[in-house]
Amino acid sequence: MTLPATTSASETPVNPAASAPPGWGGVRNDSDLQFAPVTIPETKPPEPNWFERLLSDIFAFLADLFAPLGQALGMSWWWLQWVLLAAAIAFVLVLLVRLLGPGFGPRDTRSTADNDSEWRPDQAASLALLEDADRLAAEGRFDEATHLLLQRSVGHIAAARPDWVEPSSTARELASLPALSDAARAAFRVIAEQVERSLFALGKLERSDWEAARAAYAEFALARIERKALPA
Template sequence: MRDIQYAPLPPNPVQKSDPPEWLVKLVRFLVDLFEPIGKWLGAGWNGIEILLALLAGLGVLWIAWTMLQRWRLNRALAAPAAPATVIDRAAALALLEDADALAAQGRFDEAVHLLLQRSIHHIAAARPDWLSPSSTAREIGLIPGLPAAARQAFTQIAREVERSLYALRALAADDWHRAREAYAAFALQNLASAR
């Protein structure tokens, strides 16, 4: 049993070596760079705590404001439809005359675009809370409070304008007639039924 060793081995002497010079210079540079910041943070911690608390409070207020705005927008979109008498008969007929004049010159794209712009103005006049400067035609066409006839007419006109602008396909007379009939059916029919 002499071949089993029970006594501990003597410790190996650890040879300490100095770190490389580049590492020492790097550590000195970092200490010189961050020591003033550390002293400032240590000395002004109370002020930093207050600043962080204020920023957190502002963040909570911003989140609450955003949620309130979204809630108000959803509530406005679900509001009952605007009255059908919003579109003035004279204004609707004047619009159709202007658009017809453009179409007579073969400027069907501009005529349909004019119908879309004026339709947006009609909606904005009736319910300004439904629209924002960034509202798109598709978003406007999906407003739940918009009467079904208005939604259908608006969607038809917007579809023709999208085809013209985004598909880069010039509108023809048939496209113009579809958009004009959609607007006229909505605006003039609702005016006739409102009397």
């Protein structure tokens, strides 16, 4: 025996003649509620101003200008990537060499010795300087003799290597130049100390001060001259 099929509430047929629920008429007639579909009017995009048009023209020009280059790079990228990789490796190697400095690799001691001798004062000029300074020292003018020693020494370096000496360079700055040898820096340091004592210590230099400055200069400038050639 077959039972009749049941009908769910959702499948209940709608009766057009059925009356609306209570209160529906009031809701439907409320002017604050809209039931009709709303048509959104089409809005035109705003016209670009002069600056936007200028940027657009510039970008269009650049696009036309670099379009062939971009196409060429795209077609040759398979070998261009290896060129860029090789350039990056070369840059890293150069950077490492520069960071390690001149101590990287074998050093040419002969060239180092030649560089030391390039800025050594001329022997004749050095002897003439010592003669003039000794003449002042013999008169007891030790301050003037030491000043002359410093001024002429700076002049010797400026004449040989003008790129080392600025108009505002001081003796202490010259004594710290990395390009100078240890002997030159030591000589300038001793002479500069004596000159500073003479200028700022409000006292005259003694013979021992002058002899210390003279010995420092002679050790640096006249290292290759026989001791007998040095004036007494």
